Amino acid sequence: MRKLIILVASLFCLLCLHAQQNSEIIRNQKALSEARTEVEKFKYLRGLFYSYLWIKPDSSLIYAEHEISFANQIKSNYDLNRAYHDYAWFNIVSGDYPKAVFYINRAKSVAERSGNSFGLATTFGLLSIVYEDEGNFKEALVQSKMAKELIESQSPPSFKSEDLDTAISYMTITWRVATQFAELNEPDSSLYYMHVTESLMKKILGENSWSGLYYGYGNIYVNLREYAKAIQNYRKGIEIATTSNKDMMDNFSGLSTAFMKTGQLDSSIFYARAALALSRQTHYSLGQLSALNLLTSAYTAQNKTDSIAKYLALTVAAKDSLFSRQKIIQIQSMAFDQQLREQETVQQEKELKNKIAFYSALVTIAIFIVIGFLLYRNNRLKQKANIVLQNQKEEINIQKLKVEEMLNNLRATQSQLIQSEKMASLGELTAGIAHEIQNPLNFVNNFSEVSNELIQELLEERNNPKESRNEILENEILNDIKQNLEKINNHGRRADGIVKGMLQHSRSSAGVKEPTDINALADEYLRLSFHGLRAKDNSFNATMKTDFDNNIGKINVVPQDIGRVLLNLYNNAFYAVNDKMKTAGANYQPSVWVHTKKINDKVVLTVTDNGNGIPEKVIDKIFQPFFTTKPTGLGTGLGLSLSYDIIKAHGGELKVESKEGDHSEFVVQLFA
Numbered sequence: 323m324r325k326l327i328i329l330v331a332s333l334f335c336l337l338c339l340h341a342q343q344n345s346e347i348i349r350n351q352k353a354l355s356e357a358r359t360e361v362e363k364f365k366y367l368r369g370l371f372y373s374y375l376w377i378k379p380d381s382s383l384i385y386a387e388h389e390i391s392f393a394n395q396i397k398s399n400y401d402l403n404r405a406y407h408d409y410a411w412f413n414i415v416s417g418d419y420p421k422a423v424f425y426i427n428r429a430k431s432v433a434e435r436s437g438n439s440f441g442l443a444t445t446f447g448l449l450s451i452v453y454e455d456e457g458n459f460k461e462a463l464v465q466s467k468m469a470k471e472l473i474e475s476q477s478p479p480s481f482k483s484e485d486l487d488t489a490i491s492y493m494t495i496t497w498r499v500a501t502q503f504a505e506l507n508e509p510d511s512s513l514y515y516m517h518v519t520e521s522l523m524k525k526i527l528g529e530n531s532w533s534g535l536y537y538g539y540g541n542i543y544v545n546l547r548e549y550a551k552a553i554q555n556y557r558k559g560i561e562i563a564t565t566s567n568k569d570m571m572d573n574f575s576g577l578s579t580a581f582m583k584t585g586q587l588d589s590s591i592f593y594a595r596a597a598l599a600l601s602r603q604t605h606y607s608l609g610q611l612s613a614l615n616l617l618t619s620a621y622t623a624q625n626k627t628d629s630i631a632k633y634l635a636l637t638v639a640a641k642d643s644l645f646s647r648q649k650i651i652q653i654q655s656m657a658f659d660q661q662l663r664e665q666e667t668v669q670q671e672k673e674l675k676n677k678i679a680f681y682s683a684l685v686t687i688a689i690f691i692v693i694g695f696l697l698y699r700n701n702r703l704k705q706k707a708n709i710v711l712q713n714q715k716e717e718i719n720i721q722k723l724k725v726e727e728m729l730n731n732l733r734a735t736q737s738q739l740i741q742s743e744k745m746a747s748l749g750e751l752t753a754g755i756a757h758e759i760q761n762p763l764n765f766v767n768n769f770s771e772v773s774n775e776l777i778q779e780l781l782e783e784r785n786n787p788k789e790s791r792n793e794i795l796e797n798e799i800l801n802d803i804k805q806n807l808e809k810i811n812n813h814g815r816r817a818d819g820i821v822k823g824m825l826q827h828s829r830s831s832a833g834v835k836e837p838t839d840i841n842a843l844a845d846e847y848l849r850l851s852f853h854g855l856r857a858k859d860n861s862f863n864a865t866m867k868t869d870f871d872n873n874i875g876k877i878n879v880v881p882q883d884i885g886r887v888l889l890n891l892y893n894n895a896f897y898a899v900n901d902k903m904k905t906a907g908a909n910y911q912p913s914v915w916v917h918t919k920k921i922n923d924k925v926v927l928t929v930t931d932n933g934n935g936i937p938e939k940v941i942d943k944i945f946q947p948f949f950t951t952k953p954t955g956l957g958t959g960l961g962l963s964l965s966y967d968i969i970k971a972h973g974g975e976l977k978v979e980s981k982e983g984d985h986s987e988f989v990v991q992l993f994a
Contacts, residue, residue, distance in 0.1 A: 347373045360396050364404075367392060371408050376567035379416060379605045386412050403432045403441035410448050417607030419452055426452070440488055443472040447495050454502065455608055463502040469495045486526070493522040497538055504542045512542050533559035533569040540576045544583065552580045571600035571609050578616045582623070590620045611637065762813035769806040769813075776803050835972075837876035838884070840925060840992075844870070844916055847885050851892035855900070864899050864912040874920045877994050883968045884992075887976075890961040891929045891988050897952070898933025898986060920994060927990040936980040944978065 350373055354366035367389050374382035389405035406429035413422035426448045433441035446469035453462035473492050500515035516538050523532050536559035543552035559573035574597035581590035594616035601609030614637040621629035780799045783791060848866060855862050892914070899912030915930040936944060936951065943949045947963040969976040974992040 360392075360398075364389065364392060364396075364398075364401050368404065368408060371412075375412065375415060376604045376606070379412065383412055399432050399436035400438055400441065403429050403436070403438055403444075406432065407441070407444050407448065414448070414451055414455070415604070415606055419455070422448070422452060439472055440491070443469040443495075444491060446472065447491070447498070450495075450498060450502075454498075454505075459502050459505040463499065463506065466495055466499045466502060470499060489522070489526045493519060493526055494534075496522060497534060501538050501541060504538075504545050507545065509542060509546055512545075516542060530558075530562055533561075533563040533573060535559075536562075537569065537572045537576055540573070540580065544576070544580055547583070549580050549584050553577060556580060567600050567604050568606070568609075571597045571604070571606070571613075574600065575609070575612050575616065578613075578620075582616065582620055587620050587624055591617060594620060759817050762817040765813040766810050766817070769810045773803050773806040773810075776806070833880055833883075835878040835880055838879050838881045839876055840874060840879070840884075840927065841870040841872070841918055843881060843885060844868075844888055844918060844927060847888040848892055848914075848916055851889055851896060855893070855896050859900075862896070862900050864896060864914055867913060867915045869915070869917045871919045874918060874925055874994065877925055877992060879972055879992060884972070887965040887968050887990065888927075888929075890965050891990075894961070894988075895929055895931035895933070895986070898931050898935075902933045923994050925992045925994050927992075928987060929990075930985060930987040932985050935982040935984050935986050936978070937982050938980075941978065941980055945976070 347370065350366050350369040354363060354370065357363040357366055367385055371382050371385040371389065374385065386405070386409040389408055390402070393402035393405045406425045410422045410425035410429060413419070413425065426445050429448075430442060430445040432438070433445060446465045450462045450465035450469065453459070453465060470492070473488065473495070496515055497519040500512050500519055503509075503512035503515060516535070519538070520535055523535055536555040540552045540555040540559065543549070543555065556573045556576040559576070560570060563569040563573060574593045578590045578593035578597060581587070581593065594613050598610060598613035598617065600606075601613055614633055618630060618633040618637050621633060776799050780796060780803075783796055783799070845868060848868070852864070852866060895914045899914060903910060903912050911932075913932050915928070917928040917930070919926050919928075940949075940951065944951070945962050945966040947960060949963075966976050969990060969992070972992055974990065977989045977991075978986065979989070980986040
């Protein structure tokens with residue numbers, strides 16, 4: 323019952339299709355008889371060609387020949403290109419590929435001669451079909467992409483009625499790119515371009531207006547083994563196939579393939595026969611071969627010997643007719659001849675360029691002779707001037723030597739200042755390390771002394787007579803000694819960790835970036851800076867506040883270099899609040915804030931102090947070498963300059979914001 327319904331529906335679609343095609347033929351014939359301009363006549367000749375192509379190929383051939391004759395008559399290269407295109411398309415449908423390639427090359431030559439970019443793109447599209455029919459999908463895809471890119475670069479479709487041919491060609495070539503990616507087993511690319519095709523179809527022709535789209539989707543889903551989706555799309559294609567027998571037979575073949583993959587052999591045979599009947603009606607050789615292959619495979623699966631023999635013989639005959647060795651040699655020969663013609667054209671252009679270059683060289687030589695004469699005459703006058711210039715040059719050399727000597731002295735002074743800055747930073751870092759290690763060492767010493775006292779007390783208790791010894795006290799003393807030893811061990815490990823960490827940070831930088839916890843680095847150098855200043859001045863004190871973003875993780879930096887930057891920023895912040903504390907009064911609370919935050923692909927570290935700030939008139943100079951706001955002897959002016967260079971070398975930014983008398987804020991930006 324289900325097959326009967328499908329058969330009736332298919333016959334109804336075919337009747338509707340046949341009626342619509344006849345109506346279209348009558349409409350084009352009437353329009354041709356009433357056409358007044360050459361443009362209109364050629365348009366309706368092409369319309370009749372495509373109307374007959376898939377129902378009466380012999381009639382379509384007549385109109386293709388009329389197109390060529392008419393285009394030559396009106397001497398229109400644009401129309402001649404399209405006429406050759408249609409004639410080649412007829413030969414592709416009928417399976418005469420050598421003749422098709424011949425007329426494709428003719429169309430290509432006309433397009434190149436007249437500068438017709440769109441016509442050239444259509445020839446690439448036809449070559450793509452030839453390669454595709456031969457099974458060379460890789461080369462077919464190359465040709466399709468060339469056609470698509472040429473349309474996009476030269477005459478992108480505007481989807482307006484006057485640009486409809488270009489828009490439809492762009493849509494179909496995009497569809498062909500999608501189907502060729504599917505044959506090359508690249509489903510992601512295939513689906514992408516098929517979605518693009520669907521979007522173009524909606525803009526150009528309207529929703530559900532082209533059955534070829536659903537045939538393409540069906541092929542993709544067959545390759546993905548999603549057969550239910552494939553069958554759904556093929557059936558959708560059959561429902562809307564109202565303008566072309568080709569679309570109908572393609573979707574019939576697709577359904578036959580999908581049903582064969584799912585083991586529904588009777589349904590596969592039914593649709594293969596329907597495709598075969600249509601392909602024979604239209605004399606579409608490749609369609610016949612495809613349908614015969616499907617029938618042979620289906621009967622082989624059913625093990626029906628007679629049917630296998632029958633359709634296998636028909637398949638072999640069709641294949642020999644379509645792809646005989648002689649035809650393949652003809653196609654290759656024609657392609658080679660076309661390459662030779664192109665090479666001859668290139669050679670002619672090369673010879674023309676050589677001639678132009680030769681005459682250009684003659685003109686250039688003549689110009690040089692004239693210039694040489696003028697130069698010779700002027701040279702006599704310049705010789706006198708050269709004597710004066712030589713004397714001036716000697717004087718300039720003397721002055722240059724003096725300047726170089728001054729520059730060398732300046733560089734030596736700069737090197738000494740940079741070394742002084744490094745030694746000052748090293749001293750501050752060393753003081754911080756010493757203060758940091760002092761705490762665990764104090765614990766070790768204190769617990770060692772207490773443990774010695776406890777051991778002495780234990781020994782005294784053990785010297786008492788046995789009956790007067792307090793075992794509970796002995797156990798308590800032993801437990802205390804054990805706890806003290808654990809604390810000694812714990813603080814010893816802490817001191818060891820500090821030393822190892824400081825050794826790691828004190829290594830000279832090799833400039834190699836490594837994953838670094840920027841929060842831990844910022845916290846560590848904050849404490850080192852604070853303790854280093856405390857070691858110099860016991861009266862110094864400040865509040866330290868941190869707000870670290872735990873989502874940052876590790877970032878690739880040179881930790882030693884970034885550590886030097888942080889130490890410099892912290893030292894400046896503590897110096898600023900300490901300087902303000904001397905004059906601000908009892909209510910002033912010196913504070914330094916350190917804040918980190920991840921913003922998109924950047925890590926932002928901010929160091930803020932509530933010191934005296936930086937005067938507005940000098941804030942633009944603070945990153946300049948040797949510029950400092952500190953009193954003479956307390957700063958070289960190289961700290962911020964070196965820090966700025968280090969951050970720039972990391973691809974980041976170092977910025978400053980300040981309000982005089984209120985605060986300063988340094989912002990470091992690094993890529994995560």
